Each structure stands twice: as C-alpha cells, then as structure tokens.
Amino acid sequence: MRLAEAWRVAWDALRANRMRSALTMLGVVIGVASVVLLVAIGTGTKQRVEQQVEGLGSNLLLVVPGRLDVGSAPALSPLTLQDVDAVGRVVGDPNRVAVTVASGATVRAGNREDFTTVQGVLETTPTVFARELARGRYLTRSDVDTGRRVAVLGDSVARSLFPDREAVGQQINVAGVRFRVIGVFVPLGQSLGVDRDDEVHVPVTAAQRLYGTQRVDAIAVKAPDRERIDELGERIVAELNGRHPGTEFSAVTQEQILGVLGDILGILTGVLAAIAGISLLVGGVGVSNIMLVSVRERTREIGLRKAVGARPRDIGVQFLLEAVLLTSVGGLTGMALGVGGALLVAAVSPIPAAVTWWSLALAFGVSAAVGIVFGVVPAQRAGRLDPVVALRTE
Amino acid sequence: MSRAPAIEAFDVSRTYELDGVSVPALRGVSLTVAAGDYVALTGPSGSGKSTLMHLLGGLDRPSGGRLVIGGREVGTLSAPELARLRNETIGFVFQAFHLLPRTSAVDNVALPLVYRGVGARQRRERAAAMLGRVGLGHRLHHRPNQLSGGEQQRVAIARALVTDPTVLLADEPTGNLDSTTGAAVLELLERLNVESGVALVMVTHDAEVAARARRRVAMRDGVVVTDSATDGGGGA
Ligand SMILES: Nc1ncnc2c1ncn2[C@@H]1O[C@H](COP(=O)(O)OP(=O)(O)OP(=O)(O)O)[C@@H](O)[C@H]1O
Ligand SMILES: [Mg+2]
Numbered sequence A: 001m002r003l004a005e006a007w008r009v010a011w012d013a014l015r016a017n018r019m020r021s022a023l024t025m026l027g028v029v030i031g032v033a034s035v036v037l038l039v040a041i042g043t044g045t046k047q048r049v050e051q052q053v054e055g056l057g058s059n060l061l062l063v064v065p066g067r068l069d070v071g072s073a074p075a076l077s078p079l080t081l082q083d084v085d086a087v088g089r090v091v092g093d094p095n096r097v098a099v100t101v102a103s104g105a106t107v108r109a110g111n112r113e114d115f116t117t118v119q120g121v122l123e124t125t126p127t128v129f130a131r132e133l134a135r136g137r138y139l140t141r142s143d144v145d146t147g148r149r150v151a152v153l154g155d156s157v158a159r160s161l162f163p164d165r166e167a168v169g170q171q172i173n174v175a176g177v178r179f180r181v182i183g184v185f186v187p188l189g190q191s192l193g194v195d196r197d198d199e200v201h202v203p204v205t206a207a208q209r210l211y212g213t214q215r216v217d218a219i220a221v222k223a224p225d226r227e228r229i230d231e232l233g234e235r236i237v238a239e240l241n242g243r244h245p246g247t248e249f250s251a252v253t254q255e256q257i258l259g260v261l262g263d264i265l266g267i268l269t270g271v272l273a274a275i276a277g278i279s280l281l282v283g284g285v286g287v288s289n290i291m292l293v294s295v296r297e298r299t300r301e302i303g304l305r306k307a308v309g310a311r312p313r314d315i316g317v318q319f320l321l322e323a324v325l326l327t328s329v330g331g332l333t334g335m336a337l338g339v340g341g342a343l344l345v346a347a348v349s350p351i352p353a354a355v356t357w358w359s360l361a362l363a364f365g366v367s368a369a370v371g372i373v374f375g376v377v378p379a380q381r382a383g384r385l386d387p388v389v390a391l392r393t394e
Numbered sequence B: 001m002s003r004a005p006a007i008e009a010f011d012v013s014r015t016y017e018l019d020g021v022s023v024p025a026l027r028g029v030s031l032t033v034a035a036g037d038y039v040a041l042t043g044p045s046g047s048g049k050s051t052l053m054h055l056l057g058g059l060d061r062p063s064g065g066r067l068v069i070g071g072r073e074v075g076t077l078s079a080p081e082l083a084r085l086r087n088e089t090i091g092f093v094f095q096a097f098h099l100l101p102r103t104s105a106v107d108n109v110a111l112p113l114v115y116r117g118v119g120a121r122q123r124r125e126r127a128a129a130m131l132g133r134v135g136l137g138h139r140l141h142h143r144p145n146q147l148s149g150g151e152q153q154r155v156a157i158a159r160a161l162v163t164d165p166t167v168l169l170a171d172e173p174t175g176n177l178d179s180t181t182g183a184a185v186l187e188l189l190e191r192l193n194v195e196s197g198v199a200l201v202m203v204t205h206d207a208e209v210a211a212r213a214r215r216r217v218a219m220r221d222g223v224v225v226t227d228s229a230t231d232g233g234g235g236a
Helices: A003-016 A018-055 A081-091 A125-129 A141-146 A155-161 A204-211 A226-243 A254-297 A299-307 A312-348 A357-384 A387-392 B049-056 B079-089 B105-114 B120-133 B149-161 B179-196 B207-212
Strands: A060-065 A097-109 A112-121 A133-136 A150-153 A171-174 A177-185 A199-203 A218-222 A249-253 B007-018 B021-033 B038-042 B064-069 B090-093 B167-171 B199-203 B215-220 B223-227
Touching: A003 A018, A003 A312, A003 B105, A018 A254, A018 A312, A018 A357, A060 A226, A081 A097, A081 A204, A081 A218, A081 A226, A097 A125, A097 A155, A097 A204, A112 A155, A112 A204, A125 A218, A141 A204, A150 A155, A150 A171, A155 A177, A171 A199, A199 A204, A226 A249, A249 A254, A254 A299, A254 A312, A254 A357, A299 A312, A299 A387, A299 B079, A312 A357, A312 B079, B007 B049, B021 B049, B021 B064, B021 B223, B038 B049, B038 B207, B049 B064, B049 B167, B049 B199, B079 B090, B090 B149, B105 B120, B105 B149, B120 B149, B149 B167, B149 B179, B167 B179, B179 B199, B179 B207
Parallel strands: A112 A199, A150 A177, B038 B199, B038 B215, B090 B167, B167 B199
Antiparallel strands: A060 A218, A060 A249, A097 A112, A097 A171, A097 A218, A133 A177, A150 A199, A171 A177, B007 B021, B007 B064, B215 B223
C-alpha cells in the first residue's frame, strides 16, 4: 500500500469515529494551546519590561552600592548627599544627577489615607527620568536646599486622597508630618502588575529628616555622552571607592539592566513553557492510552482488514498514522486556540502576550512527535494481532 | 473439464495451545477444492469447520501437513506474501458480516482493493458495480446500521468477490439471518458460483442447504468423516 493511500485509510478511520477522535485529541489541543499561550505571555511580559527599561533612556546610569546580579541581595547604602555632589563633579553637571531615598509610608488627607512609596529626590528628577507633570509644579533647588515640606503626587495617590478635589494646594500628612501638595504627575500606568503612579516625591532633605537618616539609596546619572557611558561609570565608581574604601559600587547601564531582566524573564518563560510542555506530554500519554483501547475495540476491524489482504505492516502504519494525524490535527487546533487566547488576553487584560513563531513550531513539532512516540506501541500491537483470534472476538 | 485445484490440503492438522494444554482442533484433514466447486461443509459444533476454513483461506497456518493455495505452498510464504495471496485468491464471508461500522457500503466493498493498490476512483467504480451484481445498486452510500441483515450480508459478499477471487469461503453465511432472507442470500451465492465460476465452500448446519451443494463434506472431531466427492455419494 502506498503511503498516500495509508494516510487516506487512517484519515477515513478517524472520520468514521469522529467522537472518539475528538476526545483523543483534546489532551493535545489543551497541551499545545497552553504552550502557545503561556509562552506568548512570557514573551509579551519580557518585551513590555524591555520597552519600559528602554523608555528610561539609553544613556541612563544607575549607581548603587553592591553588585547588580540575579540573586544578590541589595546592600545597605553608605551614600550621602556629599557623595552625590562628588558624582556631580565627576559628571561635570549636577543637573544630570538624581538620587532617591525611598520608604513605604502612610499618607493621610482628611479622613482618607493611602500607603505608598515616599521618595526623597532632587529637583533634577524630571530631567534625568523624563517625568512630566499634569498639574502644578515640581520641586525646586530651594525646596531641596531648605528641606521644604512640599510634595508631588503620583496620579494614583492624588486620586485616592483627593477623589473629588484638586490635589494641588492641599495639605497632606506623611508619617505625622504635614506637607503641601505642589504638583501631580502625568500617569505612567502599570508595569508587571506594579502601579507606577503609586508614589510621592518630596525633597531628599525633608525625606532624610523624616526617616532619620543621612543616607541616599541610589544615584542616577544621565550621561552626556552615550559613547563613553561605560567609562563615565568606571570613573564614578572609582570616585566612590575612594570615598568609601572597602565598599563595592556598581554603575549599571540600561543595557545591563536589560540583560539581567532578560535573564530573569527568560527563565520565567522557560518555566511556563516547561509546565505547558508537561500538559502536552500528559496529552500524549492520553493519545497512547486511547489508541491502545481503540486497538482492542477495533480488534474485529483489524481482523477483517487482514482477512481481505492487509499485511501486518499496513495495519501498523495505519494506526501509527492515525496517532500522528490525531496529534497533528490536535496540535493545529491547539495552536489556533493558543493564538486566539493570546490575542484575547492581550486585548482584554493588562497582561501582555506576544505569539512567537518558535513556540508555534515547537508546539506543533512536539505534538506530531508525541503522536509518533506514543503511537508506536499501539500500532505494533495492532499489526501483530492474529486475524483468526481477532475475527472470533465478539 | 479439469482445471488446477484451487486449494489442496494434505493431512493438515491444527492444534491450539490453551494455558499449556494442547487442543487438537484438526487432526489430519486432506481436502481438495477444485476450481468452480460448490462444497457444503457440515459437522457438529466444535468439529473444526471454522478452523479448517481459516486454514483454507490462508488466515491461519497449519500445525502439520501441507497446504497449497492457488498453487503456492503456504509453509514457504512470509506473512506479507500470505496476506497478498489472501487478497488475490480468497474471499471470506462471515456469519457476523464483519463490515466496518460508520463506513458506506461502497467503501466497505472497496476495502480489499485498497490493499491491492487500486486507485480510489477505480475502486469505487468496481465496488459500485459489484454492489449492483448483488442487488444493492441503490444502497451504495448506506452505512451498515442503515441496512437490514440480509443487505449487510450481501455487502459482505460483494466485498468478498470484488477482487475476483478463485475461492469464496462462507462460514455459516445465513446463520444470523431469518429463513427467507437466508434463502435469498444462499441463492445469490449459488448464482455467483455459477455465473463467475468462483469456487464456493460453505459451512452450514442445515441439511437441506447442504443437500443443494454439488459436494458435501462432513466433519467430526477434527477429521473429515464423509466426502461425497471421494465416497461417490453426490454428483461430482
Ligand atoms: N483460539 C483457540 N484456542 C483454543 N481452542 C480453540 C481456539 N479456536 C477454536 N478452538 C477449539 O477448536 C475446536 C474447533 O473449533 P471450530 O471453531 O473450528 O469449530 P466449528 O466446527 O466451527 O464449531 P461451530 O459450528 O460451533 O462454529 C473447538 O474445540 C474449539 O474450542
Ligand atoms: Mg465455526
């Protein structure tokens, strides 16, 4: 029997038992759909995060104590405002240097309250991070120098404290200290489920008094020359090492952050794919099971086919092709569902999803391979069946 | 007119192994089926009729003795060769019809041609023509469950004959049918035997049916006890 004919025989046999075929496929459909969908979500998340990091600007340099690495704990910062001034001298322009000292705090206004991140910053933040105000104004040099108790609210905080009033001009209470709201940021939206508008900026000097510290957590620099950003980083680190012997500092660029985040999110995507892969494997075992049952159920069919001239090989090939057809058609259906699901998720939920060609190719290849691997045993059993015994079976 | 015999069995035996116990179903049967013959095979239940039919059709191999089908020594053939021999020279009709469920009459009839490598179009044409010959030209696309028992057996007969075999082996072909339908199926088999010259070997429990055959072979306990051809009991 020619191969084309064998495909036809297998196809006809599957069509003659549509219900059973559909049920057999179900496991593979679900497996492939989840591979495609979960990989799409993993990839989409990675792309979104990368876009956001890139949005920070390619010439941004973050200076932190300790090392930036997957798995290393953040070190306690020894940095002070004097260090910030020193970094400004290294850069050559203090307006290109921003700082942060951040802590969670409860912020009150009237009988409303909100737990949020209160960041002590310099007036340079909007320049360095390209932040824009929706209303009011940002901190000034004199606000910072005098430690004036003024605050700029993130959009979420403004909404939650002043749902029906203009926030600018109002008083708020941060950890028992009164601040005056002077501005509200343009919303940034969500990122990885984190609300980026849930923050309050106050002068770093005021924040230090609030938290009872002389430290700052980190320094950010907008490098004037993108080409020499690595060299600038090295010079800043050398300066800080000189001021704090025995402490390690890192100056990391956007590219390095992308690399680290990419590693983490790559692992995440891999884990998602592996979980989905397991369900695909389970689907394959299901195919094998039902094929075995089907060999028993169709014993008489096999006996009859042999009686009219089918060779053992013809029967074996038929059952193998049936398994491959089941898993391939199941795979294609699963791909369609997975792509549809990914588009739906991306459209109606905040979770990003990006379908990748490699996940489609992989899922389809694996499902077809599953058909072959798990179809072999039932096929051999069918091929070896004794036609006389098969025909006597009732 | 003497032609080469379609099937020759020389002292053929068949022993089943069942849980370590040997069950001798056939104990030395010699039988020649001539081309175009019409043989009725009778005997009590368990006497080995079905076992013999399976051997004669190359569906099973003898434990001992020699078996020649269509001039070919069965003992020397591989499984694929034997399958091909079945396809080309033998047609089976079973008591239980054994049609593929959820498959149209014409596709059921065409099945043996699939394994002969005949193209799809030609298969359908030949199957349809064969269904016409058994009086089912108007039932081509019915499924087995949409056909009466008699019609199903006619489909099975058409399937057995679509390859133009030299021997038709029918094991109690009317066993599942009422007497009227059974008689019609029997007439059809006899007509095809005469018209196309296919040898007909038929197992039956019905003495009246057996009496209509040209030759009667009776079995008991795995051996042939009477054979009208050798005993001179019937018209040979
Ligand atoms: N697969 C098998 N394993 C063991 N014994 C078997 C097997 N098939 C048949 N037999 C035995 O062989 C003997 C002959 O069986 P067979 O089916 O040929 O009889 P039969 O003449 O066709 O009977 P019936 O008229 O009831 O159909 C019986 O004793 C039966 O039990
Ligand atoms: Mg029998």
